[in-house]
Amino acid sequence: MTSEAAELLEIVWGRASTSPVSASQLRVLFILEHNEGINLRSLADALGSTPPSTSRLCDRLQAVGYVERRPSATSRRELRLFLSPRGSSFLRELRSRREAALESVLAQMPASQRTALLRGLESFCAAAAAQFHDDGAMDARTA
Incomplete structure (x- = not known):
């Protein structure tokens, strides 16, 4: 049931196109x-990717005006990444x-089923947030 629901969400959301960006x-x-203001290495870590691949993703996003790169205030060699106003607008519209x-x-x-779904989604969100928090705490302990 979980995989069917995920696939149906993809279909429903597919109607709300993410063009001109890919899922990544x-x-x-x-x-x-x-x-x-995240740096490229931290972004790559969050994506589970490599800095060169992440840099190429950001190059394409910068080309369409969704991402801005700015020099770090603490290191001239480091660039910080920001969502541009156009990128923020794209996410709001999406x-x-x-x-x-x-x-x-x-x-x-039916209304009763929507109410049951709401309760289930609230529980799901709480459990997911707790798991992400626990994973983050684990990552901090192992770093």
């Missing part, structure tokens, strides 16, 4: 949104399209 580039935008697509599906469900 979209992950970069989400990370930058929550980690303003979320709006995705929300509309989900609302269309939810409107077809």
Whole structure:
């Protein structure tokens, strides 16, 4: 059931196109949104990728105007990555399209089932947040 739900979400969200960015580039935008000024190595670590691959992702995102690179205040050799105003606008519009697509599906469900889904999603979010927090604490201890 989990994989079927994930696939259906992909189909629903597919209607809310992420063009002109790929799924990997979209992950970069989400990370930058929550980690303003992250450096390339930290971004690569967050993606589970290499700095050269991550740099190429950022090159493409910078070319479409979604990412800005700025020199670090502490090191002239280091660049910091930021979501540009255009990138922020893209994410807002994408979320709006995705929300509309989900609302269309939810409107077809009986109210009692929507309530049950809400309770389940609240529990899911709490469990996922706890797991991510625990994983982050584990990473900090092993670093």
